[in-house]
Amino acid sequence: xxxxxxxxxxxxxxxxxxxxxxxxxxxxxxxxxxxxxxxxxxxxxxxxxxxxxxxxxxxxxxxxxxxxxxxxxxxxxxxxxxxxxxxxxxxxxxxxxxxxxxxxxxxxxxxxxxxxxxxxxxxxxxxxxxxxxxxxxxxxxxxxxxxxxxxxxxxxxxxxxxxxxxxxxxxxxxxxxxxxxxxxxxxxxxxxxxxxxxxxxxxxxxxxxxxxxxxxxxxxxxxxxxxxxxxxxxxxxxxxxxxxxxxxxxxxxxxxxxxxxxxxxxxxxxx
Amino acid sequence: xxxxxxxxxxxxxxxxxxxxxxxxxxxxxxxxxxxxxxxxxxxxxxxxxxxxxxxxxxxxxxxxxxxxxxxxxxxxxxxxxxxxxxxxxxxxxxxxxxxxxxxxxxxxxxxxxxxxxxxxxxxxxxxxxxxxxxxxxxxxxxxxxxxxxxxxxxxxxxxxxxxxxxxxxxxxxxxxxxxxxxxxxxxxxxxxxxxxxxxxxxxxxxxxxxxxxxxxxxxxxxxxxxxxxxxxxxxxxxxxxxxxxxxxxxxxxxxxxxxxxxxxxxxxxxx
Numbered sequence: 001x002x003x004x005x006x007x008x009x010x011x012x013x014x015x016x017x018x019x020x021x022x023x024x025x026x027x028x029x030x031x032x033x034x035x036x037x038x039x040x041x042x043x044x045x046x047x048x049x050x051x052x053x054x055x056x057x058x059x060x061x062x063x064x065x066x067x068x069x070x071x072x073x074x075x076x077x078x079x080x081x082x083x084x085x086x087x088x089x090x091x092x093x094x095x096x097x098x099x100x101x102x103x104x105x106x107x108x109x110x111x112x113x114x115x116x117x118x119x120x121x122x123x124x125x126x127x128x129x130x131x132x133x134x135x136x137x138x139x140x141x142x143x144x145x146x147x148x149x150x151x152x153x154x155x156x157x158x159x160x161x162x163x164x165x166x167x168x169x170x171x172x173x174x175x176x177x178x179x180x181x182x183x184x185x186x187x188x189x190x191x192x193x194x195x196x197x198x199x200x201x202x203x204x205x206x207x208x209x210x211x212x213x214x215x216x217x218x219x220x221x222x223x224x225x226x227x228x229x230x231x232x233x234x235x236x237x238x239x240x241x242x243x244x245x246x247x248x249x250x251x252x253x254x255x256x257x258x259x260x261x262x263x264x265x266x267x268x269x270x271x
Numbered sequence: 272x273x274x275x276x277x278x279x280x281x282x283x284x285x286x287x288x289x290x291x292x293x294x295x296x297x298x299x300x301x302x303x304x305x306x307x308x309x310x311x312x313x314x315x316x317x318x319x320x321x322x323x324x325x326x327x328x329x330x331x332x333x334x335x336x337x338x339x340x341x342x343x344x345x346x347x348x349x350x351x352x353x354x355x356x357x358x359x360x361x362x363x364x365x366x367x368x369x370x371x372x373x374x375x376x377x378x379x380x381x382x383x384x385x386x387x388x389x390x391x392x393x394x395x396x397x398x399x400x401x402x403x404x405x406x407x408x409x410x411x412x413x414x415x416x417x418x419x420x421x422x423x424x425x426x427x428x429x430x431x432x433x434x435x436x437x438x439x440x441x442x443x444x445x446x447x448x449x450x451x452x453x454x455x456x457x458x459x460x461x462x463x464x465x466x467x468x469x470x471x472x473x474x475x476x477x478x479x480x481x482x483x484x485x486x487x488x489x490x491x492x493x494x495x496x497x498x499x500x501x502x503x504x505x506x507x508x509x510x511x512x513x514x515x516x517x518x519x520x521x522x523x524x525x526x527x528x529x530x531x532x533x534x535x536x537x538x539x540x541x542x
Binding site for chain 2: 094106114128129148152155156169170
């Protein structure tokens with residue numbers, strides 16, 4: 001998907017909401033456990049109900065790998081269902097991959113060629129040649145970890161000397177890589193105060209913002225500091241939407257939560 | 272597996288060789304393509320022939336994910352086969368995972384609980400709480416990326432100011448994490464000159480050394496600078512062993528290459 005299409009969808013739907021499918025057998029409504037593929041059914045119900053409120057879907061691969069090859073099949077069914085029924089949604093494999101070149105080639109094949117995701121999250125630790133195999137795909141996007149939303153981001157991403165912050169180095173150096181126009185970045189909403197700095201380095205890139213909801217980030221603050229002329233933001237919410245309810249009518253609760261977030265976004269977009 | 276058992280195996284087998292199963296349908300001998308699960312058959316032949324020359328097996332998950340859920344099933348069959356038939360081999364899921372805590376929990380479940388790997392490679396970028404879910408498993412090992420063998424390692428892991436090198440920070444900080452006794456580290460053989468420095472920071476940890484063979488690292492130099500009183504090294508070779516031949520007698524070529532490496536190691540261990 002081209003980013004210009006994604007931007008148009010944001011304007012059309014008045015939403016920059018990304019739905020995170022961190023779907024977990026221990027947490028989905030109990031009545032779905034009788035289905036032959038409970039997690040696929042859960043995902044399908046969420047997508048069928050929420051697709052007009054969202055512009056992107058993020059599938060967290062760990063939650064599928066935890067069920068082995070059957071989980072991987074559920075992952076494949078889910079992305080196939082989205083690509084067939086909701087081609088207007090920007091799809092993200094939240095896989096945080098990255099390895100030496102000939103290995104990253106294989107990961108890129110898995111997510112871009114085989115499953116046809118629009119994007120995949122990648123760790124920058126191994127540098128240039130670990131990321132370029134992903135960047136080589138046309139109209140596919142590599143969402144590089146810059147500043148993450150978790151406590152551990154203080155260990156390496158942020159240093160006491162602000163100018164030496166690793167996440168800034170990641171932004172600056174990655175801009176020089178081949179096909180860097182295919183880059184987007186992960187920036188945690190729990191670090192909204194850094195967003196102005198980040199925007200000064202990557203004014204035009206889309207940012208994927210996790211951490212709204214269960215992790216405590218603030219939407220208004222994020223928008224104020226992070227939006228650019230094309231909006232340039234995807235704000236992800238996973239647990240606070242998909243586990244909003246746990247009864248047979250869970251989807252009403254999920255809809256209400258997604259709708260509440262979309263309405264907040266509409267106000268911000270109108271301002 | 273306890274590291275004391277691994278050390279005993281190294282002494283017994285006179286080898287610190289790790290076999291890397293980067294098994295690829297495009298590269299395995301053509302006659303195996305008629306098998307129902309060609310990659311599993313390829314892996315099985317290699318393991319049955321080489322198990323006495325090696326102390327560890329590293330399975331590169333990317334090569335299995337590239338074939339979707341069928342590839343994941345081959346991965347499961349392979350690790351199950353090893354655990355059943357060669358419980359003396361230390362097993363490594365070379366997956367380079369790492370995410371926020373509740374997600375790393377799922378990855379740890381996939382590799383440690385479900386598939387019963389002895390270890391998994393993890394990227395340090397997201398810090399403390401992204402790694403500790405792996406470290407929480409008893410007698411399971413987290414092999415943290417420190418200094419990798421690829422060109423891109425110069426982007427972030429090494430800086431012009433030697434004292435500020437990120438890989439040193441990773442070694443120093445990770446030592447303070449909970450259950451850090453379960454840590455091992457990835458150090459590329461192409462960076463053998465750094466090994467003395469690394470040993471001064473983590474004198475007791477096992478190091479997984481990729482980059483011997485196809486990537487050009489030197490075994491003798493690696494041993495001289497990297498071995499500790501318990502040896503503390505696993506040197507991986509993937510392509511140079513598994514693709515040593517491509518005919519019906521490929522396994523002879525693989526055996527010869529693995530044997531050559533084991534003999535080199537035996538000399539180093541005897542010295």
